[in-house]
Amino acid sequence: MEAAHAHHGHEAHGHHPTGIMRWITTTNHKDIGTLYLLFALTMFFVGGVLALMLRLELFEPGMQFWRPEFFNQLTTMHGLIMVFGAIMPAFVGFANWQVPLMIGAPDMAFARMNNWSFWLLPPAAVLLVVSFFVPGGAIAAGWTLYAPLSTQMGPGTDLAIFAVHILGASSIMGSINIITTILNMRAPGMTLMKMPLFVWTWLITAYLLIAVMPVLAGAVTMVLTDRHFGTSFFNAAGGGDPVMFQHIFWFFGHPEVYIMILPGFGIISQIVPTFARKPLFGYSSMVYATASIAILSFMVWAHHMFTVGMPAAAQLFFMYATMLIAVPTGVKVFNWIATMWKGSMTFETPMLFACGFIFVFSMGGFTGLVLAITPVDIQLQDTYYVVAHFHYVLVAGSLFALFGGAYYWLPKWIGRMYDETLGKWHFWLSMVFFNVTFFPMHFTGLAGLPRRVPDYNMQFADFNMISTIGAFGFGLSQLIFVYLLWKAIGGAGEKATDKVWEGAQGLEWTLPSPPPYHTFETPPVVK
Amino acid sequence: MEMAEPLQSPRKATPLQVAKAVLSAFIGIRRRTAHERDAVTITPAQVIVAGLIGAAIFVLSLIMLVRYVTS
Numbered sequence: 001m002e003a004a005h006a007h008h009g010h011e012a013h014g015h016h017p018t019g020i021m022r023w024i025t026t027t028n029h030k031d032i033g034t035l036y037l038l039f040a041l042t043m044f045f046v047g048g049v050l051a052l053m054l055r056l057e058l059f060e061p062g063m064q065f066w067r068p069e070f071f072n073q074l075t076t077m078h079g080l081i082m083v084f085g086a087i088m089p090a091f092v093g094f095a096n097w098q099v100p101l102m103i104g105a106p107d108m109a110f111a112r113m114n115n116w117s118f119w120l121l122p123p124a125a126v127l128l129v130v131s132f133f134v135p136g137g138a139i140a141a142g143w144t145l146y147a148p149l150s151t152q153m154g155p156g157t158d159l160a161i162f163a164v165h166i167l168g169a170s171s172i173m174g175s176i177n178i179i180t181t182i183l184n185m186r187a188p189g190m191t192l193m194k195m196p197l198f199v200w201t202w203l204i205t206a207y208l209l210i211a212v213m214p215v216l217a218g219a220v221t222m223v224l225t226d227r228h229f230g231t232s233f234f235n236a237a238g239g240g241d242p243v244m245f246q247h248i249f250w251f252f253g254h255p256e257v258y259i260m261i262l263p264g265f266g267i268i269s270q271i272v273p274t275f276a277r278k279p280l281f282g283y284s285s286m287v288y289a290t291a292s293i294a295i296l297s298f299m300v301w302a303h304h305m306f307t308v309g310m311p312a313a314a315q316l317f318f319m320y321a322t323m324l325i326a327v328p329t330g331v332k333v334f335n336w337i338a339t340m341w342k343g344s345m346t347f348e349t350p351m352l353f354a355c356g357f358i359f360v361f362s363m364g365g366f367t368g369l370v371l372a373i374t375p376v377d378i379q380l381q382d383t384y385y386v387v388a389h390f391h392y393v394l395v396a397g398s399l400f401a402l403f404g405g406a407y408y409w410l411p412k413w414i415g416r417m418y419d420e421t422l423g424k425w426h427f428w429l430s431m432v433f434f435n436v437t438f439f440p441m442h443f444t445g446l447a448g449l450p451r452r453v454p455d456y457n458m459q460f461a462d463f464n465m466i467s468t469i470g471a472f473g474f475g476l477s478q479l480i481f482v483y484l485l486w487k488a489i490g491g492a493g494e495k496a497t498d499k500v501w502e503g504a505q506g507l508e509w510t511l512p513s514p515p516p517y518h519t520f521e522t523p524p525v526v527k
Numbered sequence: 528m529e530m531a532e533p534l535q536s537p538r539k540a541t542p543l544q545v546a547k548a549v550l551s552a553f554i555g556i557r558r559r560t561a562h563e564r565d566a567v568t569i570t571p572a573q574v575i576v577a578g579l580i581g582a583a584i585f586v587l588s589l590i591m592l593v594r595y596v597t598s
Contacts, residue, residue: 289555328555
């Protein structure tokens with residue numbers, strides 16, 4: 001593999017605006033990637049503060065801090081902000097930075113649309129945050145926006161609906177950009193089956209996004225017209241059906257789950273071979289398994305609603321289909337472990353996060369299988385067992401993958417090594433406090449503690465106290481990451497080499513660290 | 528920037544070979560040699576058609592299983 005380096009750095013491109021206008025008008029994939037990542041990090045802390053406010057109330061039984069209505073707003077906005085404001089934009093940020101570098105393209109295919117995709121996000125975030133201050137407060141129907149709650153709540157709901165519209169438009173444009181870039185702008189010789197797995201997972205994720213974001217937009221638009229324009233899509237009194245909202249929402253919502261984890265799989269599939277110093281075991285299996293998971297994700301949505309009432313035959317169908325997803329997911333976990341097998345492994349921070357991901361995500365996967373069994377799910381529906389399950393796959397899954405990726409590529413992006421000791425502290429504290437927070441929720445859930453309720457009976461007091469202590473520990477541990485970033489960007493670390501990691505393979509490592517503003521203006525040749 | 532797919536072959540894959548490739552994709556496992564042969568011989572249109580048929584067969588077989596269990 002041979003890369004033609006760009007011949008000039010920042011100096012040669014003095015014609016682009018500087019200061020704040022550089023960031024507002026930028027069409028450079030690296031700038032936009034940075035913007036996405038900083039936006040996601042900010043929203044991660046906003047959503048995190050909401051989570052800590054929840055845990056504060058739940059520290060002891062009884063009502064101490066918030067009114068129940070406000071507690072419901074906190075749960076809803078924590079979910080919406082983390083899903084749409086933190087996890088999804090963070091992955092798009094990685095795609096912006098890495099996809100062109102990994103396939104040898106000079107930039108994203110639609111550079112101006114790329115700018116717009118990003119700049120739609122801050123207004124949507126403002127709408128969400130401002131909704132706390134309108135009469136009635138923010139939407140409190142849960143992040144799933146279920147009708148008839150969402151058709152009856154105050155103007156905060158309208159703000160959330162518009163925010164979802166804008167975020168959806170941004171995601172669709174981002175996806176179009178990613179698909180077009182990957183399909184049309186690969187360097188000569190970079191056939192589809194030579195692409196790094198991160199690029200593959202993003203290609204498939206982008207198709208998922210284009211397929212399901214319009215479904216979500218349709219669902220919330222129907223809520224909007226039910227609220228203001230006299231329609232009765234989800235109003236039984238007018239001939240509509242509130243359960244239909246759930247079907248439509250989860251037809252979006254389940255692929256969305258995979259939208260939030262497939263790029264994470266991609267990141268892990270880059271990190272593990274690097275630090276095991278072996279090529280990825282079963283590359284083509286990984287591609288096939290990713291495609292398989294994506295297709296199956298459209299056939300399982302009703303497992304989120306086993307208790308709303310559906311024929312036994314439908315319950316069985318969705319139960320079987322859901323359990324079968326474990327097969328391709330198991331193939332992936334097997335392949336990561338087989339990649340490590342007899343490798344000469346080292347455990348720098350990215351690898352720690354990757355190993356943590358594989359371990360803890362697998363636990364989340366197993367509780368998912370438990371919940372897939374209809375009769376079990378009917379017992380566990382809306383308990384803390386579900387909360388434990390999806391935080392195991394979203395925090396220990398998506399978030400750990402994002403942190404792993406951030407540590408992995410940060411030296412490439414900024415040209416400086418981060419503080420490895422701080423990185424290790426960040427990992428271990430996150431890992432321990434994550435489990436302190438969420439593992440007890442399995443027990444409280446099995447014992448019947450319902451989610452989204454601000455008060456609870458005495459028998460749940462100890463586990464809730466442990467969870468709250470863990471949550472504050474986890475939240476504070478994330479400040480280490482901010483300090484580490486600030487230090488590294490400030491130029492404290494040693495200069496990063498081009499390759500950064502001994503075992504790294506791929507086009508991005510042929511570029512200098514940091515890469516010049518414009519890269520691969522002459523496409524590299526991949527042999 | 529356009530690039531031609533270098534992997535073009537005069538021989539087209541048989542329906543059985545396409546079915547095997549899609550089936551292994553559903554499980555998520557493929558032998559490297561078989562995969563490399565697929566990459567040369569199977570066209571995207573074949574994959575899409577076979578994928579749709581495979582998904583339909585998957586859904587129908589699950590429905591049949593459900594019927595058998597509930598009857």
